[in-house]
Amino acid sequence: MSISxxxxxxxxxxxxxxxRCERICxxxxxxxKENTKAAIRDQSACWTCACCVKECxxxxxxxxxxxQICSNGSSLKARLKPDKTIWTVWDAEGHQEEFIIQAKWLKGD
Ligand code: SF4
Ligand code: SF4
Structure with a gap:
């Protein structure tokens, strides 16, 4: 896995x-970078925790x-809301599927 x-x-x-991605990683x-756009220093050092994906x-x-997880070319993005995280996965053909994780589940309520 890698971050893009x-x-x-x-x-x-x-x-x-x-x-935000700097602070959370x-x-x-x-x-x-000098052009103010974000970058990752070393992909091999990333353990794909996805904190930056959620935080952006x-x-x-x-x-x-x-x-091994999805078809080649698949990717995952997240939208963080106060009460949930909305994850969207795209496959290589551009089909997308959303799944939601409620924040209260993460807190163990
Ligand atoms: S996935 Fe985790 S370890 Fe990798 S760059 Fe993002 S925050 Fe850092
Ligand atoms: S907009 Fe997203 S990728 Fe760009 S610096 Fe902010 S958190 Fe990082």
Missing amino acids: IDETICNGCKGLPEA PGDLCYR PVQAIELRLPF
Whole structure:
């Protein structure tokens, strides 16, 4: 699995001293380049926790899924809401499916 950042979508978390993806990455792998767009330092060091995928407010980051999990070319994005995370998976043909994880389940309520 790997992370992909779409520079056409990333707004660099303009106005924030530290980008959301920078702040959340446990491996300190995300950073902003001189053009303020986000990038990942070392894909091989990423353990695909998907924290940055969830944290990005404009869905610029996606998780590329390996063929062992999905068909080649599949990817996963997330939209974080106060009460849930909405995950969207795309397969290689562009079909998409959403699944929702309620925040209260994550908190163990
Ligand atoms: S969180 Fe998203 S918008 Fe902000 S810098 Fe990272 S990729 Fe860009
Ligand atoms: S998936 Fe996790 S480890 Fe990899 S870049 Fe994103 S936050 Fe960092």
